[in-house]
Amino acid sequence: MNYLGLALACVLPTVALADPDPSDWTSVLDEARGQTVYWNAWGGSTATNDFIAWVGDRVAEDYGVTLEHVKLSDTADAVTRVLTEKQAGQDDDGAIDMIWINGSNFAAMKDAGLLFGPFAESLPNWAYVDTDGKTVQTDFTVPVEGYESPWAMAQVVFMYDTADMAPLGDMNALLDWAVTHPGRFTYPQPPDFLGTTFLKQALVDLTDDTSVLSQPATDETYAEVTEPLWLWLDELTPNLWRQGQAYPQTGPAQLQLIADGEVDLAISFSPGEASTAIANGQLPDTVRTFVLDKGTIGNASFVAIPYNSGSKAGAMVVADFLMSPEAQARAQDPNVLGYGTVLDMAKLSDDERTVFDGLDLGVATLTPAELGTVQAEPHPSWMTRIADDWQLRFGNQ
Template identity: 55%
Template sequence: MRLPLLATLAFGLAAPALAGGWDDTVAAARGQTVYWNAWGGDERTNDFIAWASGALQTQYGVTINHVKLSDTAEAVTRVIAEKAAGQAEDGSVDLIWINGANFLSMKEQGLLHGPFLQNLPNARYLDLSEGSAAVVDFTIPTEGYESPWRLAKFVLTRDSARVAEPPRSMAALLDWAKANPGRFTHPAVTNFMGSTFLKQALIELAPDPSVLQAEATDEAFSAATEPLWTWYDALRPNLWREGVTFPENESVLQQMLNDGEVDFAMAFDPAAAAAAVERGLLPETVRSYAPEAGSIGNISFVAIPFNAAHKEGAMVVANFLLDPAVQARAQDITVLGSYSVLDPAKLDAAAKAAFDALPDSPALPSNEALGPTLGEPHPSWMTRLAEDWARRYTE
């Protein structure tokens, strides 16, 4: 059962009793257009941002202009160029969907506005205790310079009509690929999903995964990745097209699964397959699952550049994204299917009821089935992994 939209929004979007400081922010934000630089490669996400813009305009007089990125680095580079040119105000980027290396780069270069998270009224619904996922981004403390907005976790998706018992570890995946050559592949490692697949394998195969939480040194990288490359050397000739070419991104891989060209897809969103089934983009026989030892996961954040022209509007958007009603809508597989970043223990009965009423799907794994969340490595590992993979397999 699904609550009507207006009923779902009623409990979460009523104006709370705000402190004077937040009242001033809301007043200053009215009439602003927030240039939100966010990845534009997913139709569901684009539709959700468009919906959010309409809701924000109605409630706060704030509009979102979705600047669609193929790579977050595009926006980071723009802010760096503006700082180099001495543009300390009226920057072209108001809000960025950001994670990991890009956040670390902006933080180290003093390119972020804040800290601002503690000023958002809806931050009260987050677990902000030390070390929680809401305050750490790829091992880097966010220190209030980012605000969470959606939860991500690596899953594999299989067509159960063709794969009854899927491999539940990277070692088992290699055995399956050898027995079924050409039926598995991953997105290009230049794409975020492809590099995430490599990181998942690295965490499972590294002799001591704890070293991944610190910056990668030459010695640590060599020792930790040796089993990974041995495994990948054996996997590659059994990939689709013998690992010579790769799908551009997860959307292309999903289409290949739908067309029967491969038997697996992958996503960093446990509800992606269920949402695709809902839209008729995947067969009803698909099932998503996590590796038995757990899967790599993180929270997606938004951040505000130091020179944003519309800081107040950006804060209103960030606060809106944390509203329990908005988070429930985002988790609806008929809308976005993005797992909530909120702490369930901090929600009232009405908010919990909205989450409980969300539609289910056989393709949607339960929280219990997803198992433990494996922490993201330090950003330096992803950079080195992508470079080393390219050197080994494309040059």
């Protein structure tokens, strides 16, 4: 277990506060007015930062809530901040009011009682959420139970330049291509979330029976199941960009390598990212996307509220607005973000559906049918161990 996980395990669970009551929405709106919400969220994308700024403008206009984007490079930094406040006895008016979170960070905070809730399924716009077709009630196999609210859907795709290569069917085909075209592929350096996502996608694709990945990793299952991954990475690494001696630090840095003609292939967790980047002039219009034959990992992006937030009402207002048809349609627009929606179109009004139907998702965005099978995220324990082992094996070369 890493240091953060060990420290969180030592914290006694805290009973979630019931006030403000998310089911009394009128009172929530009254209390939220005038509050400032410090949203700790990844700050590595200009498009995402601009979207969050727009959300801030809208919630200020409609609800009198001030939204401050605290830009993170690693979500674990926010988790550590809440943990530190808990250990110091700062149980009210903490520094963080909302976190863009999922996976192991959510599981750790939920287990340690560091989250406010349950609140998500009491928000008004939850009524529009697709709870049948989308994974919005589990997070990396962990039941959400209302302690985080979904706001975007993601699925792994690979962006490639059609001027230089064709789609690849699986990770072994990717390895063969990389060996034949050395230096033309890379991935962000773990613990960047996109870098760890690449490792997870490789593990899922190389594992014959993925049901074991839905359970917590044990020493025995971890060693057996990950052995093919390490053998595969041993072959892949010397054929990466700069012989695997250096890696781009973020997803946007990957895009720049394609734009500069240094690589031909990159991973993304947003099916619309390539179309957005083409529309913004960040990528050439010859770039397209593909998924693997067995399908690719998909999940939801969530927001959660720390137990000691002093602006819980304001944070719930922001979380609710993020699920609104207005915000969801804007996020799905490839000229803005190109994110998948968490909403069920059948639950919307005719006018609301018309907005979504009118979106041009872009030349590089696959249709839902083309995206194929959505593979489940492994249990968080797999990724924590794999990220640590990757650092030991490859991170210090």
